[in-house]
Amino acid sequence: MTVAVIDSGGANLASVVHALGRLGVEAILTRDADVIRQAERVILPGVGAAAPAMESLRSAGLTGVIRTLEQPVLGICLGLQLLFQSSAEGDVECLGIVPGQVTRLPSGPEIRLLHMGWNQLRWHTDDPLSRGLASDAWFYFVHGYAAPADRAVAVASHGRDFGAVVRKDNFVACQFHPEKSGGAGARLLANFLEPRASSAQPEILSGGAA
Amino acid sequence: MVAVRIIPCLDVRDGRVVKGVRFRNHRDMGDIVELARLYRNAGADELVFYDITASPQRRSVAMDWIERLAEILDIPFCVAGGIRSVDTARAVLKAGADKISVNSPALERPGLIGELADAFGSQCVVVGIDSIRAGPRLRVRQYTGDPDNMVDPRRDTREWVREVTRLGAGEIVLNCMDADGVRQGFDTGQLAGIRAETGLPLIASGGAGCRQHFLDVFRKADVDGALAASVFHSGQIAIPELKDWLDQQGIRVHPARRD
Numbered sequence: 471m472t473v474a475v476i477d478s479g480g481a482n483l484a485s486v487v488h489a490l491g492r493l494g495v496e497a498i499l500t501r502d503a504d505v506i507r508q509a510e511r512v513i514l515p516g517v518g519a520a521a522p523a524m525e526s527l528r529s530a531g532l533t534g535v536i537r538t539l540e541q542p543v544l545g546i547c548l549g550l551q552l553l554f555q556s557s558a559e560g561d562v563e564c565l566g567i568v569p570g571q572v573t574r575l576p577s578g579p580e581i582r583l584l585h586m587g588w589n590q591l592r593w594h595t596d597d598p599l600s601r602g603l604a605s606d607a608w609f610y611f612v613h614g615y616a617a618p619a620d621r622a623v624a625v626a627s628h629g630r631d632f633g634a635v636v637r638k639d640n641f642v643a644c645q646f647h648p649e650k651s652g653g654a655g656a657r658l659l660a661n662f663l664e665p666r667a668s669s670a671q672p673e674i675l676s677g678g679a680a
Numbered sequence: 681m682v683a684v685r686i687i688p689c690l691d692v693r694d695g696r697v698v699k700g701v702r703f704r705n706h707r708d709m710g711d712i713v714e715l716a717r718l719y720r721n722a723g724a725d726e727l728v729f730y731d732i733t734a735s736p737q738r739r740s741v742a743m744d745w746i747e748r749l750a751e752i753l754d755i756p757f758c759v760a761g762g763i764r765s766v767d768t769a770r771a772v773l774k775a776g777a778d779k780i781s782v783n784s785p786a787l788e789r790p791g792l793i794g795e796l797a798d799a800f801g802s803q804c805v806v807v808g809i810d811s812i813r814a815g816p817r818l819r820v821r822q823y824t825g826d827p828d829n830m831v832d833p834r835r836d837t838r839e840w841v842r843e844v845t846r847l848g849a850g851e852i853v854l855n856c857m858d859a860d861g862v863r864q865g866f867d868t869g870q871l872a873g874i875r876a877e878t879g880l881p882l883i884a885s886g887g888a889g890c891r892q893h894f895l896d897v898f899r900k901a902d903v904d905g906a907l908a909a910s911v912f913h914s915g916q917i918a919i920p921e922l923k924d925w926l927d928q929q930g931i932r933v934h935p936a937r938r939d
Binding site for chain 2: 482483484485488489491492517518519577582583584585586587588589608610611612613614627628647649650651652653655656
């Protein structure tokens with residue numbers, strides 16, 4: 471299976487590539503429109519701020535390419551936020567694939583910003599991405615802005631509810647980092663790679679295979 | 681609600697994990713990748729690797745062990761030591777680290793914090809602070825990895841916490857030097873005072889000796905995570921049991937793996 475990881479200029483792209491490698495998939499880190507169009511799966515990762523990431527995609531001529539992709543696409547963290555219409559972070563127009571606006575999480579005496587650490591989800595929809603996952607599974611989050619909770623596949627909470635997993639047709643995205651969420655994250659990535667990875671063993675560390 | 685984090689800290693020297701008492705007398709604790717794998721399987725929420733020789737000797741951390749860690753680790757990890765430029769930080773992050781931690785270099789040049797936040801986002805930028813009690817005051821110490829070259833940068837800890845928060849840090853690790861290595865508990869008084877100075881995630885470091893110390897620091901200082909080394913390396917505290925016990929005490933933890 472060919473998996474293209476879009477080089478959106480973020481710093482932690484190696485983590486995503488390594489996580490796919492642990493599932494037996496050699497991903498291609500790329501900004502090449504043809505490679506992205508032809509891949510069987512596309513991942514849009516990203517850390518950092520929305521405005522420079524959109525600028526990076528625009529300057530690489532990739533915004534239109536991403537919007538018209540028909541294969542399964544997975545957004546991760548900032549990659550989820552970029553799928554929405556706009557982000558309050560830098561007041562920037564995003565890809566507009568999913569309706570809604572990304573806004574800042576609230577802060578307060580009991581609410582740290584950023585939302586950094588392990589948290590749980592409330593699944594509202596039975597999505598293929600959640601197959602085999604315990605309903606109380608934990609995932610690792612790092613972000614200060616977040617998507618709306620309405621119409622999300624799964625919701626998490628930090629000061630307010632927000633969209634932790636969203637889906638629109640062939641586009642699905644998670645606000646947390648599956649590549650850094652242990653066995654649960656590996657399961658989710660394997661689900662995204664289905665059917666190719668149906669026999670993948672996400673628990674590779676305890677198995678000593680790594 | 682986000683869980684508190686239990687964070688084993690692995691001090692690295694020449695590619696090996698070491699631990700000293702009050703920053704001295706370093707003993708070899710084992711291979712980095714093997715210990716990282718062990719802690720990941722035990723349910724560590726995150727790992728921190730401090731290259732304790734990097735900053736005093738003014739050299740950058742080695743990249744090869746970061747890449748080896750990134751290949752096997754599916755939990756976040758932070759690398760500290762000798763990162764004094766955006767270029768070095770970029771190389772460390774590109775090698776696969778999730779966060780970089782700066783301590784002495786940020787004291788040398790506080791503008792580094794803002795440069796790192798601008799380049800990679802605050803979520804990547806941890807500021808480590810070594811703090812020592814001086815009568816009623818709290819003072820910062822620099823180059824603590826090498827006792828012979830430790831420096832007093834003439835900064836008040838509280839003021840430095842406020843400054844790094846303003847400069848764009850994403851998280852603060854406060855190492856209370858008086859408590860470090862002597863296993864008599866975290867300096868909850870100091871940490872509670874610092875907690876009031878910043879809205880950033882705050883990680884307690886220095887002093888863990890038993891499970892009660894973890895409960896105390898979460899209850900009394902409202903920290904977001906607790907970092908420890910020797911109690912984990914020695915096997916004195918097993919992370920799965922620690923997390924189960926904290927959970928029973930009403931602390932929200934991400935449970936350790938059962939398999």
